Amino acid sequence: MKPKLKDMEAWRQAELLMQPTLLRVLDNIRKQIEQSTWEGTYEEVETPIPGYQLCLHKQEQQVRVQVWELCYRVCFRDYIESHTPAETVEVEIDTDLLDENGEVDWTQLEEKTVKVIDDLFANLPNA
Known part of the structure; x- marks a missing residue:
């Protein structure tokens, strides 16, 4: 999914939020993995957006999550992941942040990031 921001103010807000969000997402993933039976690694990916993919492993199960998608869930209001990578969707900055x-x-x-990462781990399959 390619997020589309509606105006320059939204771009400014996104630029302000994305780096701190990425840092909080990565830190909260680390905390969850430390308390979980899941193991996690990161893989560099080029598509649909260059960045990193979180690879969670537990016994025979594996879950892959785009790190940017997690950041989008934090930064954008009512963000819903698209399963069509080429799709462009207009998003709205969560100005509560x-x-x-x-x-x-x-x-x-931090509160929203914790919720997003807690939800991710709560919805992982049971082994």
Whole structure:
């Protein structure tokens, strides 16, 4: 899925949020893996968007998740992953992640990131 932002203000907000979101996503994945029976590794991928894929393994089971997709779930309001990689979908920045000055609200960012990663691990198949 290729996210499409509606205007320059949304681009500015996305640029402000994406790097801290990536860092919080990776840190929260690490915390979950430490408490889980799942093992995790990362693979570099070129499509649909260059970046990394989280590969979770447990016994015979394997789950792959695009790291950018996790970031999108945090940064965008009501984000739903598309199963069509080439599809472009207009997205809306979750402005609850910004404070009254338009800067990152670290508390809100952490809370939403924890929820997204907790949901990911809660919905993994049982082995």
